[in-house]
Amino acid sequence: MKIRSTQAILECLLEQGVDTVFGYPGGTILNLYDELYRYRDRIRHILTSHEQGASHAADGYARATGKVGVCFATSGPGATNLTTGIATAHLDSSPVVFITCNVTENLLGKDAFQEVDITGIAMPITKATFLVRDPEEIVPVMRQAFVIAASGRPGPVLIDFLKNVTAPSQMVEYAPVPAILQGDRLPEIRALRRRLSAPQPDEDDISRLLELIQQSERPFLLCGGGVVRGRASAEFLAFAEKLDAPVAITVMGGGGIAGDHPLSTGMIGMHGSHASNTACAECDLLIAVGCRFSDRIATDAATFAQQAKIAQIDIDQSEIDKNILTDLHIVGDAKAVLFALNARMEQMNHTAWKEKIFALRPAEEAAPSGGNLTPAQIMDTINRLAPDTTIFSTDVGQHQMWAIQSIHFHYPGQLLTSGGFGTMGFGLGAAIGAQAGFPERRVLHLTGDGCFRMNCNELATVEHYHFPVVTVVFNNGCLGMVRQWQNLIYGKRFSETTLDRGPDFVKLAEAYGLRGYRATTAGEFEAAFRAALDGNGGAVVDAVLNMDEMVRPMVAGGSPVTDFLLD
Amino acid sequence: MKKQFDASRKRYTLCILVQDMPGVLSQVARLFSRKGYNIESIVSGATDRPHITRISIEVMADEMMIEQIAAQCRKLLPVLAVKVLDSEGSIHREIALIKVRTEDRDGREEIIQIANIFRAKIIDICRDSLTIAVFGTPVKNDALIDTLADFSVLEIAKSGTLAMERGADTIYQALQDMD
Ligand SMILES: Cc1ncc(C[n+]2csc(CCOP(=O)(O)OP(=O)(O)O)c2C)c(N)n1
Ligand SMILES: [Mg+2]
Numbered sequence: 001m002k003i004r005s006t007q008a009i010l011e012c013l014l015e016q017g018v019d020t021v022f023g024y025p026g027g028t029i030l031n032l033y034d035e036l037y038r039y040r041d042r043i044r045h046i047l048t049s050h051e052q053g054a055s056h057a058a059d060g061y062a063r064a065t066g067k068v069g070v071c072f073a074t075s076g077p078g079a080t081n082l083t084t085g086i087a088t089a090h091l092d093s094s095p096v097v098f099i100t101c102n103v104t105e106n107l108l109g110k111d112a113f114q115e116v117d118i119t120g121i122a123m124p125i126t127k128a129t130f131l132v133r134d135p136e137e138i139v140p141v142m143r144q145a146f147v148i149a150a151s152g153r154p155g156p157v158l159i160d161f162l163k164n165v166t167a168p169s170q171m172v173e174y175a176p177v178p179a180i181l182q183g184d185r186l187p188e189i190r191a192l193r194r195r196l197s198a199p200q201p202d203e204d205d206i207s208r209l210l211e212l213i214q215q216s217e218r219p220f221l222l223c224g225g226g227v228v229r230g231r232a233s234a235e236f237l238a239f240a241e242k243l244d245a246p247v248a249i250t251v252m253g254g255g256g257i258a259g260d261h262p263l264s265t266g267m268i269g270m271h272g273s274h275a276s277n278t279a280c281a282e283c284d285l286l287i288a289v290g291c292r293f294s295d296r297i298a299t300d301a302a303t304f305a306q307q308a309k310i311a312q313i314d315i316d317q318s319e320i321d322k323n324i325l326t327d328l329h330i331v332g333d334a335k336a337v338l339f340a341l342n343a344r345m346e347q348m349n350h351t352a353w354k355e356k357i358f359a360l361r362p363a364e365e366a367a368p369s370g371g372n373l374t375p376a377q378i379m380d381t382i383n384r385l386a387p388d389t390t391i392f393s394t395d396v397g398q399h400q401m402w403a404i405q406s407i408h409f410h411y412p413g414q415l416l417t418s419g420g421f422g423t424m425g426f427g428l429g430a431a432i433g434a435q436a437g438f439p440e441r442r443v444l445h446l447t448g449d450g451c452f453r454m455n456c457n458e459l460a461t462v463e464h465y466h467f468p469v470v471t472v473v474f475n476n477g478c479l480g481m482v483r484q485w486q487n488l489i490y491g492k493r494f495s496e497t498t499l500d501r502g503p504d505f506v507k508l509a510e511a512y513g514l515r516g517y518r519a520t521t522a523g524e525f526e527a528a529f530r531a532a533l534d535g536n537g538g539a540v541v542d543a544v545l546n547m548d549e550m551v552r553p554m555v556a557g558g559s560p561v562t563d564f565l566l567d
Numbered sequence: 568m569k570k571q572f573d574a575s576r577k578r579y580t581l582c583i584l585v586q587d588m589p590g591v592l593s594q595v596a597r598l599f600s601r602k603g604y605n606i607e608s609i610v611s612g613a614t615d616r617p618h619i620t621r622i623s624i625e626v627m628a629d630e631m632m633i634e635q636i637a638a639q640c641r642k643l644l645p646v647l648a649v650k651v652l653d654s655e656g657s658i659h660r661e662i663a664l665i666k667v668r669t670e671d672r673d674g675r676e677e678i679i680q681i682a683n684i685f686r687a688k689i690i691d692i693c694r695d696s697l698t699i700a701v702f703g704t705p706v707k708n709d710a711l712i713d714t715l716a717d718f719s720v721l722e723i724a725k726s727g728t729l730a731m732e733r734g735a736d737t738i739y740q741a742l743q744d745m746d
Contacts, residue, residue, distance in 0.1 A: 119590065120590070120593070123593070124601065127644075310569075317642075318635065318641070322635055327568060
């Protein structure tokens with residue numbers, strides 16, 4: 001049947017089960033928005049304050065739900081406003097389809113109004129980009145985009161439609177095929193999916209890893225973002241328990257294994273725990289699942305896990321031997337590889353080694369009470385009062401590290417954080433996306449005063465759509481993480497990191513029609529946080545902190561993971 | 568056992584089969600530029616298969632780096648096959664066009680003789696210049712260019728290096744499983 005090209009775009013979204021998109025309209029994408037008006041009871045569009053917010057929302061939606069996120073923007077500045085969000089999704093392997101429209105064919109390449117080569121700009125920060133100049137390409141490209149975003153190692157895809165392709169007079173041939181049947185009915189989709197999907201784990205590699213495990217006396221397990229993206233936490237847990245070894249998470253791995261599991265030693269790397277970093281230095285076998293050994297984990301590649309054989313399980317062949325040389329690698333989907341390992345693995349027992357490492361874990365004790373509010377008191381209160389299923393989004397900085405160090409995440413998609421790109425301003429958009437995906441769940445946005453200033457415009461979105469997102473601002477009056485480096489490494493020369501300025505975050509919240517609370521002591525914080533959770537709609541809690549609080553422990557970049565600059 | 572990579576900088580040729588579509592050359596080329604590598608030569612042209620282009624890129628790199636670039640290249644959607652060739656296991660050819668000023672008849676004769684020794688061809692001639700086309704290994708072509716340095720060389724253009732494995736093996740054996 002023949003339908004309008006814009007209809008075809010939206011029908012292709014419906015095929016994929018998309019019911020929510022985030023975006024911002026403009027001149028070149030008007031035709032698509034006009035069509036969206038007709039589809040408004042089937043596709044909910046969330047209009048953000050800024051395209052960057054929309055990009056993070058689509059990303060947050062994808063990370064939380066495990067589905068592909070979708071984001072629309074117009075050409076030129078609309079498209080370039082997406083780029084930080086695209087790169088953020090790319091570095092953290094989050095599946096998002098970005099749709100932009102460009103100028104009409106006859107203006108292409110003429111520096112027309114709001115023309116930009118967005119497919120060229122986005123090339124290095126996507127899995128694929130498409131410039132669609134022929135309406136007949138719309139349907140195949142839309143279908144391919146979803147396969148590419150979700151198959152193998154997930155990631156963002158950008159489709160740029162020329163405006164003339166979306167003209168109301170453009171009719172295209174369309175036959176609906178539900179996403180689950182596309183692999184059967186459409187040979188090119190089948191081929192693409194086969195090409196992109198992870199290979200089945202090689203049984204000989206599995207045997208070799210089991211042998212290494214047999215020989216090991218001090219194994220150590222690393223839970224990376226692949227466990228989270230691959231939704232492999234059940235298989236990971238079974239493997240960890242059979243291996244009977246200490247287990248650390250990377251920033252991206254939060255939620256891959258329960259933070260309060262008896263084997264958990266917390267985060268590894270620059271702000272890793274003593275237990276995790278020491279286990280890394282002393283283990284004789286390191287098994288990393290879905291982790292690329294970035295420089296925030298392997299702070300010094302030459303000395304990283306120096307005594308150990310290193311086994312890497314990763315879905316992406318190009319991650320093997322990239323940052324750290326491995327003794328053994330298995331390319332495959334975390335779930336499938338761990339399943340194959342578990343089927344053949346015996347129960348191991350490493351009591352002595354575990355006890356040695358676990359002795360380094362700090363006692364779980366309540367933060368000292370009284371005095372000015374401290375990060376530890378905030379985290380204690382949040383841990384006590386937030387429901388178990390709470391989804392946490394963070395921004396970037398000290399508050400991010402405090403949150404990941406002290407919250408016990410329990411399931412994949414519970415922690416939304418920009419680990420790879422470290423994007424300040426990610427958190428609120430991501431929280432909005434998560435709340436759109438899970439209206440019934442509590443979503444907490446933990447941010448810093450610097451990050452919040454970047455994208456607090458999205459409070460308007462929180463208010464308009466009645467999203468009950470609660471933002472906690474760790475307000476230390478500075479760019480705390482940068483100040484921490486200045487404090488420790490730059491002779492206390494606090495160059496341009498003091499944020500002695502407005503706005504008043506309580507009044508800001510109120511200006512957006514939300515509730516605002518301020519807390520300067522633990523008691524005030526608990527009261528404010530309870531009130532924020534209990535009331536209707538979104539709220540902001542301005543938690544006032546001392547500016548010289550530090551994230552501990554800390555290892556400087558370039559040093560071995562056990563050379564703690566701060567204990 | 569950890570893999571041992573040859574850490575010395577060598578000349579490698581990356582041969583890449585791609586689906587012939589817009590933007591693919593820049594997609595491949597940027598993998599080198601993002602690592603700060605200067606591409607020594609790049610050639611792109613048709614193959615015996617329809618809609619399949621072969622790109623040959625020559626670069627000075629160490630083995631680990633070239634293997635990483637190859638692995639990232641394999642991930643690009645239009646890329647069908649990638650092969651890393653070093654100078655030992657493969658044959659390399661390039662074409663060079665060399666335009667030389669000829670002052671007098673004797674000079675011209677001498678240049679023609681040199682060209683003959685290198686089995687190069689004179690493809691254009693006029694009163695005060697002639698243009699030589701040479702086809703051979705980059706080493707041979709450079710030797711001719713060196714020899715001509717005694718004369719006044721006006722312009723040189725090289726095609727970039729094409730490379731293929733020795734023996735019956737082909738790049739098609741590296742074709743990714745495409746259904
Ligand atoms: C867009 C962007 N710009 C700059 C940085 C560098 N940076 C990393 S953390 C940080 C400080 C963040 O300050 P704040 O939000 O107040 O968090 P805090 O560290 O104080 O908790 C900065 C500037 C970044 N990560 N992202
Ligand atoms: Mg701050």
